[in-house]
Amino acid sequence: MPPGATVDSLRAEVLRHLSFTIAKDPGHASLHDWRMALSYAIRDHIVTPWYASTRRTWDEDRKRVYYLSMEYLIGRVLEDAAINLGLRDMAREVIEGLGVDFNALVEDEPDAALGNGGLGRLAACFMESMATLGCPAYGYGLRYEHGLFRQRFEGGRQVETPEDWLVTTNPWEFDRPESAYTVGFKGHVESRDGRDVWVPGETVTASAHDTPVVGWQGRWANTLRLWSAKPTTLFDLERFNRGDYAAATEPEQLARTICRVLYPDDTTYAGKELRLKQEFFLTSAALQDILRRYCYTHKDLGRLPERVAIQMNDTHPAIAGPELIRLLTDKHGVDFDAAMDVARKVLGFTNHTLLPEALERWSTYLFGNVLPRHMQIIERIDSWHRRTYPRPHFVGIVKHHEVRMGELAFIMSHKVNGVSALHSKLVKSSLFPELSALHPDRVVNQTNGVTPRRWLNLCNRPLAGLITETIGDGWQADLDRLHELEPHVEEAGFRDAFAAAKRANKVALTGWIKDRTGVVVSPDALFDVQVKRIHEYKRQLMNVLQTIAHWHAIRQDPQADWVPRVKIFGGKSAPGYFVAKEIIHLINDTARVINADPVVGDRLKVVYPANYNVSMAEKLIPAADLSEQISTAGKEASGTGNMKFMMNGAPTIGTLDGANVEIREQVGAENFFLFGMTTEQVAERRKDPDHARHAIEASQPLQDVLQMLAEGRFSPDHPDRYHGVVDRVWHHDYFLVASDFAAYHAAQAEVDAAYRDPARWWRMAAFNTARSGFFSSDRTIRGYMQEIWSTESAL
Ligand code: PLP
Structure with missing residues (x-):
């Protein structure tokens, strides 16, 4: 709990925000107003650890992890942040004391649904675990205006409607318009003074929005930086003055398109120019930001791998390889071989699927049109790799007029990881057999995990209470301690309590199911x-x-x-x-x-x-x-x-x-x-x-x-x-x-x-909880820190 926080002080903070941030009188505040006031009050408690973490990272010149992901399936923030800060119960007391229904207030928050499924939720769990473990890290992603679509059923059929999570103010983000970068598309490549220079045909500005991610007990906080696209020229005044009002806003419309929607598919790749533009937009903005931060205190780009680790969440940001080479060579004058060496020490690639249709491939025509300079660089990487690792039948990056992002990501990374033991074995043996034979130590495994703070402590209060009662507090950040439940599993009393916790959740769910579907079910x-x-x-x-x-x-x-x-x-x-x-x-x-x-x-x-x-x-x-x-x-x-x-x-x-x-x-x-x-x-x-x-x-x-x-x-x-x-x-x-x-x-x-x-059932059920410690994302992140990122906790 933050030092000095009391029910009275939190109540005063909520009321102050209601009056001075929301400008509402308590007698006339809506549920939404109360939620905003509480969110700002809780947010204030994140800012101090957030500053402290950022300052320490700079002061101690720490290596940072940069997680690049097209998806973050965050869900709601308020209760999660409050529970990590130790303020949840206090918040409930304050809110109920003010005559407002706390559960309804929590439910008023829209889900940040910036992901499709497991891949995006994993990114969200990883952000939370990196904060809990004190691993200095940034998550980079896109601030989709509409996130993933909302699903309704009509006559039993799925109907999609736009998600509007940003219609109301998002209290968790801080706009950082000063952190802005130009991202180009299309155009051509010119030779100037013996150097190749890309002259883009279109440009947009990437503008940053930061959300703090606070770890367990508020000991560390990292940043999730989401980019939105802004036009480089806000408005075409000449066209406007000519009376062509619609055309005058064209630059803005073009830019907005980039961050409007998340492609609603996690397994097949959307063969669309826009998707490629989105991927490049995220990656280029992130890499420019990373290099700017590094160059602020360092001169020698050859030592970038000592301070920077970049993880590509699937192939979606795999353009990071060629973009990093472009920035190092074209912008910073590093020679190609040295740039390759740096890039391959910095980058890591997580593969998420074996489904062949989900491995991204772009036609060389489309790719060369949208990213002409990158197409040249990819061809150079391909021939460099063939030269360095000659094999007669080797499948390269560019083949049959396609750019293969899986092969590109593999070649550009020092480590490639699968997400479960079986999957990593199959990545080696059936997905990239030739590349794995050429680079036998490259594929490693990091079995996924989930954060126990959200997925047990927050979502299952009855069971969390029973666990704490049985083995004491502290398991939330040391999930292997759940093994201490095992001796109790043989006690009928413990099993009854376990069953009672489950029943409480089932009773709550039956009410919710009736409200949502009209169906009455028995607990x-x-x-x-x-x-x-x-x-x-x-x-x-x-x-x-x-x-x-x-x-x-x-x-x-x-x-x-x-x-x-x-x-x-x-x-x-x-x-x-x-x-x-x-x-x-x-x-x-x-x-x-x-x-x-x-x-x-x-x-x-x-x-x-x-x-x-x-x-x-x-x-x-x-x-x-x-x-x-x-x-x-x-x-x-x-x-x-x-x-x-x-x-x-x-x-x-x-x-x-x-x-x-x-x-x-x-x-x-x-x-x-x-x-x-x-x-x-x-x-x-x-x-x-x-x-x-x-x-x-x-x-x-x-x-x-x-x-x-x-x-x-x-x-x-x-x-x-x-x-x-x-x-x-x-x-x-x-x-x-x-x-x-x-x-x-x-x-x-x-x-x-x-x-x-x-007796048999509840024994099975309780053993499932007691033996789930391995699946904490803290264990996964420790694995990445040791085996892939070579980085240490700051705590
Ligand atoms: N969607 C949501 C909202 C989730 O919470 C999860 C859980 O991890 C997933 C998708 C992924 O589910 P699965 O791993 O069963 O595909």
């Missing part, structure tokens, strides 16, 4: 949750098919001893991803039929609240009994949702994919519901051209489900609606839904058996 049912982006490889389809099979089985024998279940789905589909949208429609249609079935009643309910985001995750995950992590093996790089469920005491039903493998190792095979083919078995299975037919013929339940879908049982208004789905399962089942179905169905029956035995 006594097993809450079975699959929340994540909707994608074929994540196999929500398999889950909904199994749900239908389960429903059918209940109808056959309603009086049997069924474990009541609530199937909870959440997630958005990319707007242009037809197959994923069809799955959304099917889940909603299925929910409508099942929830209205009097034969089934409370034995099975299906809910799908719209617009899954961080704030929804904070409600669903603490209330989950079962975590669905059922991707086709070899496809999910890591997953981070899986770790959050584990931490909150929900056992996993899952495949040996991504970090599930490590979750199972940590928690013990007996506390994990494993099913399905391994990565190797998947590859083998695909060799059989009739794999789906064989699997369907071997499973009566699956046959029945597909038959019901084909007959339009869930779409009576449009009986043909799911013929496409059925056809794909039979004939185009790349993700092996049919082949894993029977094993999944059987594993669900095992879940029921375990849930019928409360």
Whole structure:
């Protein structure tokens, strides 16, 4: 807690901000006004540690980490900042004392949804962990005006509407218009005095907006610097004077376009010039800022790696390699070989996916048009690499008229990391086999993690309270201490308390579900949750098919001893991803039929609240009994949702994919519901051209489900609606839904058996929490600091 902070002082600060920052009288203040007043009061407490951290970094000339990411899925800030500062309970007391509903005030804050899914949420967890660990760091990103779209359902279909998180003032950001850089596009390259000089055809100004990120107990704070684009010439006065008013604002419109939206897709690359411009805009502004900061106190750019580490979050900022070379050679006169040496010591690259369609590639035509100088530099890097590491069949950066960003990022980095043990192995063996053979020490693993401050301490107050009661405080920043819970897991009293904490979260969730969806569910049912982006490889389809099979089985024998279940789905589909949208429609249609079935009643309910985001995750995950992590093996790089469920005491039903493998190792095979083919078995299975037919013929339940879908049982208004789905399962089942179905169905029956035995169930659940310490993002960040960034904590 900040020294001297008391309920009285905080109340005075809130009232002062209400009067003098918001200019509202307490008698007439709206919920929004109170939220702003409290946010400013809390923010004031961040500024002191933020100054202190920044000052110390300068004074001690510390190495800084620069995290470059196109996405930050931050969620709400107020409660997270308050809890890290030790002011949350005090804030609640102050706000309730003023006659305002604290929970409603917290909920009034819009989610900063500047990301699609796991990759963006990881960046947000990393920022928090770097602050907690006292690792001097900056996050660089884009300040998207509309973030990710908002999802609604109309007749069960996903409809996208713009996210408007910046419509009201964002109290957490500080505009820094003095930190501005010019970023160019297009144009041509000229030779001047023997040097190549890029003369851009278009320019925009990148202007900084800083958000402080405060760590646990306010001991350190870092900066998240988001860029917005401003026109270099504000306004075309000549055109205006000629009466062409619309054209006069063209420069502004062009600039605004750059930061308007986040591409709403985390797996397939949007082949758009605008996306390439966004990526370059972020990267160029960040690198100019980094070099300016370095050159402020240093002269020798050859020693940049001693003070600077830059991490590329996936290939999106992979243009950092050539841009750094351009700045060092064209602007600072460093020769090419020396620049290559510096760049490759400074840069690190995190790969996030094995899906081939998600590896960015740009046509050389588009790339050369938007970034002509960078195209030249990339060709030079490519020939440098071929010369330095000659191999007859080596796949280079530029091939078949495409620029391959994965290869570029690999070559320009001193370390390339995957995000789980299995994934890193596959990065080496199947994604970059030639490059890994040439550079055998380059690929390393850093298994993802999540911050326990937000994902346990903040979102699950009942369980956090029980943990503190049982093992004392301090686990929030030393999550391995959760192992101290293990001896208590054998005590019935502890298990009862654990179950009671879960039940409190479930009761709270039932109210929220009723408000959001109108469906009444019982907290006594097993809450079975699959929340994540909707994608074929994540196999929500398999889950909904199994749900239908389960429903059918209940109808056959309603009086049997069924474990009541609530199937909870959440997630958005990319707007242009037809197959994923069809799955959304099917889940909603299925929910409508099942929830209205009097034969089934409370034995099975299906809910799908719209617009899954961080704030929804904070409600669903603490209330989950079962975590669905059922991707086709070899496809999910890591997953981070899986770790959050584990931490909150929900056992996993899952495949040996991504970090599930490590979750199972940590928690013990007996506390994990494993099913399905391994990565190797998947590859083998695909060799059989009739794999789906064989699997369907071997499973009566699956046959029945597909038959019901084909007959339009869930779409009576449009009986043909799911013929496409059925056809794909039979004939185009790349993700092996049919082949894993029977094993999944059987594993669900095992879940029921375990849930019928409360002693067994709560033992499993509690072990999941007790053994989740490994998945703290503090552990991950320590790994990056040691193995990739060579940097030390300032604390
Ligand atoms: N979206 C949100 C809002 C999240 O909180 C998470 C959790 O990590 C994800 C997406 C990623 O989920 P998963 O790792 O299951 O794909």
